[in-house]
Amino acid sequence: MTNMNPSDKALVPFVSVDNMMKLVHHIGVEPMLRGLADYIEADFRRWELFDKTPRVASHSAEGVIELMPTSDGEVYGFKYVNGHPKNMKEGLQTVTAFGLLADVSNGYPVLLSEMTVLTALRTAATSAMVAKYLAPKGATTMAMIGNGAQSEFQSLAMKAICGVDSVRLYDVDPEATAKAALNLAGWGMNVVSCKTAEESMEGAQIITSCTADKQYATILTDNMIGAGVHINAIGGDCPGKTELHKDILARSDVFVEYPPQTRIEGEIQQMPQDFPVTEMWEVINGTAKGRTSNQQITLFDSVGFAIEDFSALRFVRDHIQNTEFFMDLDLLADPDEPRDLFGMLQRATQ
Amino acid sequence: MTNMNPSDKALVPFVSVDNMMKLVHHIGVEPMLRGLADYIEADFRRWELFDKTPRVASHSAEGVIELMPTSDGEVYGFKYVNGHPKNMKEGLQTVTAFGLLADVSNGYPVLLSEMTVLTALRTAATSAMVAKYLAPKGATTMAMIGNGAQSEFQSLAMKAICGVDSVRLYDVDPEATAKAALNLAGWGMNVVSCKTAEESMEGAQIITSCTADKQYATILTDNMIGAGVHINAIGGDCPGKTELHKDILARSDVFVEYPPQTRIEGEIQQMPQDFPVTEMWEVINGTAKGRTSNQQITLFDSVGFAIEDFSALRFVRDHIQNTEFFMDLDLLADPDEPRDLFGMLQRATQ
Numbered sequence: 001m002t003n004m005n006p007s008d009k010a011l012v013p014f015v016s017v018d019n020m021m022k023l024v025h026h027i028g029v030e031p032m033l034r035g036l037a038d039y040i041e042a043d044f045r046r047w048e049l050f051d052k053t054p055r056v057a058s059h060s061a062e063g064v065i066e067l068m069p070t071s072d073g074e075v076y077g078f079k080y081v082n083g084h085p086k087n088m089k090e091g092l093q094t095v096t097a098f099g100l101l102a103d104v105s106n107g108y109p110v111l112l113s114e115m116t117v118l119t120a121l122r123t124a125a126t127s128a129m130v131a132k133y134l135a136p137k138g139a140t141t142m143a144m145i146g147n148g149a150q151s152e153f154q155s156l157a158m159k160a161i162c163g164v165d166s167v168r169l170y171d172v173d174p175e176a177t178a179k180a181a182l183n184l185a186g187w188g189m190n191v192v193s194c195k196t197a198e199e200s201m202e203g204a205q206i207i208t209s210c211t212a213d214k215q216y217a218t219i220l221t222d223n224m225i226g227a228g229v230h231i232n233a234i235g236g237d238c239p240g241k242t243e244l245h246k247d248i249l250a251r252s253d254v255f256v257e258y259p260p261q262t263r264i265e266g267e268i269q270q271m272p273q274d275f276p277v278t279e280m281w282e283v284i285n286g287t288a289k290g291r292t293s294n295q296q297i298t299l300f301d302s303v304g305f306a307i308e309d310f311s312a313l314r315f316v317r318d319h320i321q322n323t324e325f326f327m328d329l330d331l332l333a334d335p336d337e338p339r340d341l342f343g344m345l346q347r348a349t350q
Numbered sequence: 351m352t353n354m355n356p357s358d359k360a361l362v363p364f365v366s367v368d369n370m371m372k373l374v375h376h377i378g379v380e381p382m383l384r385g386l387a388d389y390i391e392a393d394f395r396r397w398e399l400f401d402k403t404p405r406v407a408s409h410s411a412e413g414v415i416e417l418m419p420t421s422d423g424e425v426y427g428f429k430y431v432n433g434h435p436k437n438m439k440e441g442l443q444t445v446t447a448f449g450l451l452a453d454v455s456n457g458y459p460v461l462l463s464e465m466t467v468l469t470a471l472r473t474a475a476t477s478a479m480v481a482k483y484l485a486p487k488g489a490t491t492m493a494m495i496g497n498g499a500q501s502e503f504q505s506l507a508m509k510a511i512c513g514v515d516s517v518r519l520y521d522v523d524p525e526a527t528a529k530a531a532l533n534l535a536g537w538g539m540n541v542v543s544c545k546t547a548e549e550s551m552e553g554a555q556i557i558t559s560c561t562a563d564k565q566y567a568t569i570l571t572d573n574m575i576g577a578g579v580h581i582n583a584i585g586g587d588c589p590g591k592t593e594l595h596k597d598i599l600a601r602s603d604v605f606v607e608y609p610p611q612t613r614i615e616g617e618i619q620q621m622p623q624d625f626p627v628t629e630m631w632e633v634i635n636g637t638a639k640g641r642t643s644n645q646q647i648t649l650f651d652s653v654g655f656a657i658e659d660f661s662a663l664r665f666v667r668d669h670i671q672n673t674e675f676f677m678d679l680d681l682l683a684d685p686d687e688p689r690d691l692f693g694m695l696q697r698a699t700q
């Protein structure tokens with residue numbers, strides 16, 4: 001009997017949904033959001049180093065399946081993610097995801113991880129990391145419009161990273177608001193459930209919009225937005241899906257992750273191709289200006305970029321070391337003699 | 351204590367390397383090669399239906415990592431694959447791979463599988479399926495030039511699918527030839543080890559070249575190739591990597607998988623952009639001609655295309671049903687209420 005145990009090289013650490021949730025609680029939700037924001041910020045600082053390609057999308061009538069690859073030259077990463085707005089009605093997640101890191105020098109995967117939970121965390125961490133640069137100084141109140149799966153993560157990230165202590169919830173569906181309010185109870189925030197979008201924005205310095213319909217919608221109209229706020233626009237993230245009236249965009253200074261992708265997928269798909277935007281990585285490394293006055297409306301037109309997933313996977317890779325929150329997966333064939341794949345197969349009968 | 355067992359929807363069947371090898375032996379190597387060839391042929395017949403994009407490659411100094419997605423409108427598939435020629439010297443596989451199928455209608459993955467072993471099988475099955483259409487009638491002898499990891503699979507596929515009963519092995523490294531000869535003993539083929547490429551081609555109606563250097567090489571020169579043979583060119587499969595002298599291409603009728611990809615990656619990268627080629631799927635569905643005379647040199651300039659991986663994954667999905675050759679992986683978050691991802695996370699502590 002040949003020893004059929006795969007070698008170390010053949011094994012890839014895998015973080016299941018169950019283990020990801022255990023890892024989050026082991027670290028703590030808020031410390032993990034802060035840790036993710038630090039990793040994302042560090043990767044924004046070295047933005048120029050990354051291989052950047054727009055995501056590779058396979059569209060169908062009902063949704064989209066995307067692959068989002070990137071590399072910093074030493075580590076390669078990609079995320080598989082779907083977006084199917086109609087899933088919710090069937091009791092399924094609108095968005096599910098998983099991701100992988102690999103060693104660029106030999107192409108061997110080094111981490112496979114669920115990314116449904118992780119994407120929710122990294123999206124919120126990115127929003128809050130950006131708000132730290134763009135929101136008015138001393139911002140304490142956020143309007144949270146759209147109380148779906150992302151809303152609690154956004155609220156806690158703004159608390160953990162920006163010091164927001166009050167969140168005003170609004171959704172067209174009061175049940176969604178009730179769910180978010182219930183989930184946020186006990187996290188040390190002042191939570192207010194509102195009946196209209198206008199009400200949710202009273203006294204808010206940060207306005208986060210995150211709704212899920214795959215259509216042009218006008219969640220925010222121009223007259224709803226006063227001077228001096230920061231808009232964190234999450235939900236407009238694919239062609240044909242926007243949330244803000246274009247007049248708001250015209251009055252705002254717009255900040256983006258990666259212009260070639262955001263011009264296709266973000267709120268600015270409503271604007272001409274030469275509509276001026278600032279790349280967020282340039283604000284972070286000091287090359288471009290963020291907020292310059294109290295009266296300015298800043299707008300983060302967030303669509304989610306591969307580098308943020310890469311940062312999140314790096315965080316997970318570094319933090320599962322010496323824990324029990326992963327299992328080794330026999331994903332790679334690794335014969336003793338690399339040219340002898342057939343011999344390995346043949347010996348598997350013995 | 352909340353029931354933390356993931357629902358069925360959250361679980362994705364996973365076929366490890368160990369289970370793939372068990373599946374191969376359960377079905378039998380030759381029956382499996384025939385089965386894969388049938389699935390691949392069926393998908394070539396409905397070629398026009400597929401989403402076709404050239405692979406998404408991330409190149410580095412030492413190799414390449416690629417994602418190869420495709421979809422037939424109902425099922426989506428992709429393969430992760432690396433190519434690092436220098437790996438062999440470090441005791442690693444030049445090529446490792448894994449792949450995934452997902453349901454287009456909701457974006458949920460339905461199969462995750464190792465594909466290092468599976469790719470070796472599907473590459474050989476594709477070569478033999480094509481040779482069935484292009485090789486001279488009654489071909490019984492193959493020259494196998496390059497005796498690396500793919501060589502035994504090629505030999506057995508040509509036996510199982512085309513009736514080849516004699517294989518003549520040649521490699522610049524005699525140890526590789528000895529390894530292949532040893533592995534092929536007992537499979538009912540006449541195996542001849544040769545000292546030169548010329549010797550390996552004596553009496554061969556099919557010439558398969560599959561070497562691994564990432565460089566322009568001339569494994570076959572023009573004067574080595576007589577009339578009436580079928581050349582199965584596997585090794586020239588990325589930019590800068592070819593095996594055949596261009597004079598051979600000029601004398602041959604060249605058949606390809608997907609011209610936009612083959613013109614970049616295949617042997618025909620040496621030829622002008624308008625060099626005439628025939629798409630193999632048109633031969634299979636009867637729209638284009640295959641071999642038309644005994645004197646003709648046919649050449650399959652194979653680079654490997656996403657649809658072949660899709661077919662192979664379909665085969666695996668269909669054949670693991672009611673077997674023990676997979677495990678369920680907790681890859682997807684699936685809260686009872688789709689909008690309540692945070693609630694699911696929060697309850698995971700209880």
